[in-house]
Amino acid sequence: MSPAVVYLLSHVLLVPLGAAAAFHPSVRDLPVAARCGLAFGSGAVFLTIEGLLTSLAGLPWSVASLAAPLLALSAVSVLVAGRRRAPAVPPLPHSGWRPATILAGAAVLLALVHLSLSLATARATSVDFLFFWGVKAARFAEAKMIHTELLAWPYFAHAVPDYPPLVPVTEAFSVLAAGEMPWRRAPIASMFWLAAALPLVYGLLRRRLDKDAAAGVTAFWGAALSTSLVHSYSGGNAEAPLLFFETVAGAALLAEEERERAPSRFLPALAMAGAVLTKVEAVPALLFLVAGTLLRDRLERRPAVFREALPLIVFPALALGSWFAFQWLSGLRVGYRGHGPFFAITFAHLGSIAKEFPRQLNAGTFGLSWILPLAFLATSRQFRAALPGLALAVGLLGFLAFDYLHDVTDPAVRIGWTLPRVSQPALSLTILGAGIVFFSGQSRRPDGRVV
Amino acid sequence: MVRRLAAFLGGAFLLLLFPYVRWAKLPFEQRVFVPQTPMDRTSGQYAEEWLFLRLASGSVPRGATYGVRAAHLRREMSLHMIALGLLPASRPIPASYWDQPLDEPSGERPAFLLVFRCERPPGEGYRLVQGVLGSCVYAREGPP
Numbered sequence: 263m264s265p266a267v268v269y270l271l272s273h274v275l276l277v278p279l280g281a282a283a284a285f286h287p288s289v290r291d292l293p294v295a296a297r298c299g300l301a302f303g304s305g306a307v308f309l310t311i312e313g314l315l316t317s318l319a320g321l322p323w324s325v326a327s328l329a330a331p332l333l334a335l336s337a338v339s340v341l342v343a344g345r346r347r348a349p350a351v352p353p354l355p356h357s358g359w360r361p362a363t364i365l366a367g368a369a370v371l372l373a374l375v376h377l378s379l380s381l382a383t384a385r386a387t388s389v390d391f392l393f394f395w396g397v398k399a400a401r402f403a404e405a406k407m408i409h410t411e412l413l414a415w416p417y418f419a420h421a422v423p424d425y426p427p428l429v430p431v432t433e434a435f436s437v438l439a440a441g442e443m444p445w446r447r448a449p450i451a452s453m454f455w456l457a458a459a460l461p462l463v464y465g466l467l468r469r470r471l472d473k474d475a476a477a478g479v480t481a482f483w484g485a486a487l488s489t490s491l492v493h494s495y496s497g498g499n500a501e502a503p504l505l506f507f508e509t510v511a512g513a514a515l516l517a518e519e520e521r522e523r524a525p526s527r528f529l530p531a532l533a534m535a536g537a538v539l540t541k542v543e544a545v546p547a548l549l550f551l552v553a554g555t556l557l558r559d560r561l562e563r564r565p566a567v568f569r570e571a572l573p574l575i576v577f578p579a580l581a582l583g584s585w586f587a588f589q590w591l592s593g594l595r596v597g598y599r600g601h602g603p604f605f606a607i608t609f610a611h612l613g614s615i616a617k618e619f620p621r622q623l624n625a626g627t628f629g630l631s632w633i634l635p636l637a638f639l640a641t642s643r644q645f646r647a648a649l650p651g652l653a654l655a656v657g658l659l660g661f662l663a664f665d666y667l668h669d670v671t672d673p674a675v676r677i678g679w680t681l682p683r684v685s686q687p688a689l690s691l692t693i694l695g696a697g698i699v700f701f702s703g704q705s706r707r708p709d710g711r712v713v
Numbered sequence: 714m715v716r717r718l719a720a721f722l723g724g725a726f727l728l729l730l731f732p733y734v735r736w737a738k739l740p741f742e743q744r745v746f747v748p749q750t751p752m753d754r755t756s757g758q759y760a761e762e763w764l765f766l767r768l769a770s771g772s773v774p775r776g777a778t779y780g781v782r783a784a785h786l787r788r789e790m791s792l793h794m795i796a797l798g799l800l801p802a803s804r805p806i807p808a809s810y811w812d813q814p815l816d817e818p819s820g821e822r823p824a825f826l827l828v829f830r831c832e833r834p835p836g837e838g839y840r841l842v843q844g845v846l847g848s849c850v851y852a853r854e855g856p857p
Contacts, residue, residue, distance in 0.1 A: 362718055369725040376732045384748035387755050392763060393791075397798035404801040417807050420794055443798065445751050445763070475714070478721035485728040492732065495755055627731045634724045700717055 265440040266447035272325075272439035273302075273454050276432070279329060280305030281336035285343035288526035296465030299458035300529070303506055306432045307536040307581070308332050313408060313431035314588045322406035325439050366477035370460055373481075373488035374453065380492040381450045388683075391449060391498030394421035399433030400443040410592040424598050426585045428539040429500040449497030455506040456491065460484050463694070466513040471701050479697030483509075486631035486693055487686065493626025494682035500541050501683045507537035508547055508654070508687040509694070511574075515555050515650040516691075516698050520562050527570065531577035538578045539585065542598050546661045547654055547687055548578050554653025561646050600668065607667045614674040615663050622681040623689075631689060635696035642699040651695030655688035761846075762792055762829065766799045768845045769827045772852075775802040780823035784832035786812040792829055826851040 263271075283289070283304035284297040292300070312328060321327065380386040388395070398421060401409050408431070413423035436451070437443050463483055467476035487505065496502055511533035518525060534551070537544035552574050559567040589596045625631040639645065645652060662684060666673040736744060750767070752760040766781075773779050779800060781792040786809045793807050806823040809815055825842075826835050831849040843850040 362722060365722050366725070369722070369729060372729050373725075376729070376736075379736075379745065380732075382748075383744075383746060384751055384753040384755065387751045389752065389756060389759060392751060392759060392798065393794040397794070397801075400798045400801040417793070417805070417810050418797070420790075420811070421797075443801070445767075445799070446748055449751060474718050475721075478718045478725070481725040482721045482728070485725040489728055489732050498751070627728050630724075630731075631728055634720075634727075638720065697721065700721070701714075 264444075265442050266444035269436045269440035269444045269448060270451055270454075272436040273432075273451050275329065275439075276303075276305030276309070277301045278305070278336055279332040280308055282308070282332075282339035283532060285339040286526075286528050287346070288528045290343075291469070292465040293461060293468075295461035299460070299462040300510070302454065302458040303503075303510065303536055304532060305332070306428055306503065307532065307539060308335070309435055310428045310431045310539050311581075311584060313427065313434075314584055317408040317410075318588060318591055320407075323403070323434070323438060324406070325435070328435055328438075360474060362474040363477045366481035369481035370484045373484040374457060374460075377456060377488040377491055378450065378453050381453055381497045382447070384446065384449075386452075386492040386495055386497040387449045388495050388497055388499035388501070392445075394425075395429055395499050396433065396443055396445065396448060397421060398430035399437055402430050402434035403437035403443070406438075408588070408592075410594060413592075413594055422599075424589070424595065425500075425542060426539045426582070427588075428536065429503055432503075452491065452497045452499075452502040455502035456484070456488060459506045459509055462510050463513050466510070466517045467694070467697065469517040470519065470698060475697070475701040479694065479701075482634075482697070483690065483693045486625065486627070487690060489626040490631060490682070490686055490689060493624075494686065496683050496686070499683070501686060504537055504540045504544060505686050505690060507533045507540060508544065508551075509690045511537065511548075512551060512651050512654060512687075512691040513694050515551065516648065516694055520647065527573045531573040534574060535577040535581035538582045543658070543661070543684055544578075545582065547658050548574075550657030550661075551650055551654045551691075553657070554650040557653065558646055558649035561649075601665055602668045602670060604668075607664075608669070609667070611667050611669060611673050614672050615666055615677065618674050618677040619659075619663070619681065622677055623685055625682070625689060632692065635693045638696040638700040639692075642696075642702065644699045644702055646699075647702060648695030648699045651691035651698075655692045655695070658688045659685060758788075759791060759795070762788070763795055763799070765829060765846055765848045766792065766796050766827060769843065769848065769850045770796075770799045772843045772850045773800055773803050773825045773827075776804070777824045778804045778806050778821070779825040779827060780806045780808055781827045781829070782808060782833040782835070783829040786814065788829060792827070796827065822853055824853050826853075 277298050280301040280303065284301040289297060289300060309328060312331065316323060401412055408427060412418055460480060464476050464480040467479055491502060511530040514530040534548050538548060552571055556567055556571055586596050623629060623632060639648065662681065666677055669676060750760040750763045752763060781789060781796050783789040783792055789809050790811060797805060806821060807815060826839060828834060828849045828851060830847055835851050838854055839851040840854055841849055842852045
């Protein structure tokens, strides 16, 4: 079997490695495909934590040594779950294939084919994959650990050594399995993250919407994000994993029922832990998502709003803390580097930002991916249910503008390089928020009640 | 409900039209093909550099030191970044970083020099061992 095939197949191994999360009582109502998607993402999170611990302990990595503990954890979870007589939440009813579901499935399939073909024909590769994401993975695999000497080397500063380790660690795992980095085929793995997110988005939306509405929103989300991932050259970098984690966290929170005590927030908390282990900008995104959730919960007069939000902060804080602790214990610079001194703002950049933002937010569809959900939102006039998603979208775009204001020179070129890809979580949650409120009063929940 | 559903589903297919139109405009042989590099359709410059380094990496044994050279320091920087990934078992000795020439640390000279387009050939003490796509690989003469 060629190294490229082994590399890609080893990503599928993330599903059994993260299966423990898929047996948590709070997600047992989700369809099997959605739970597999969750296990995939969780496998990457668990592998990253394990990679940090084994690197600190000086235990050299191999596929077996990394996989065995996580497989054991999964096996224990399956055994414990099997002993429970009934799931904590009844599974969602299955009502068969309907025309709208079939059409949505066709759209999702076309979206995945388009993304896969674009990645396979090197039309969507991120240059950062060649410059640092893939480099870190190849060298971590060679060193059989997180290579701290490399991260501290002054001539590796271009590779943003302070970036969190989820993508290099999971890719290094696949390099270990394949025996080498298959540079030309490796970007195809980005497709797995979208493919894993799709059933999760659908399954989570089903908690609040009926089957047709959930399928329609999922189809739109898949079409918009697959086009955007290609347009923004996100193959092989950390954008697809970040999009996965932030979307799952946002979808889980958006799908919570109104005027009820918040259900277990294990899933969004775990997803946000994955997000902060993936990229720096997940931290402000997390804060905006939590702020939007708090605001919605207060407006809906849910009980114990702050206490229920605690896991959303604690899980990601522990995850981020594990990376910072690793940096500290390894003698690396602790924390993240900024783009210049904080609040050293050049207001003259506002013109470039105002000009470039609309241009660079076209998402490969002349902006329709944004315009349509915003139009759906405007016709609904009920923003409350969408607040978690909208807070992340507006907050993240505002944060990015604030960041560009710190540039020493005109940020127009940097906006062109970065905004199309770093804005994708904002696009994702705008679509999901619009979907939730657009079908308010129209859609029937699985128990038959009108939303 | 039906209208709203049609709006979302119709929107999904409308969005998919954009990549479809782009794809349809391509000549048939450009639609599906096996790329030579990861950057074939995104950056000609990096594709050329990647292909050179990929082919040249076969001349550099595991554990050996190497350096990359180019006529322009900006290109030397991108070669340095790409080579770090393509030669993960070898130790780089950069001659420049972010467009600034560097003193070779402790006077150490790389065992292999990968010279893009043969534009900055090394002086004495190196011999040409491989020509790759118009670029050159040199090996240091004498004991390792």
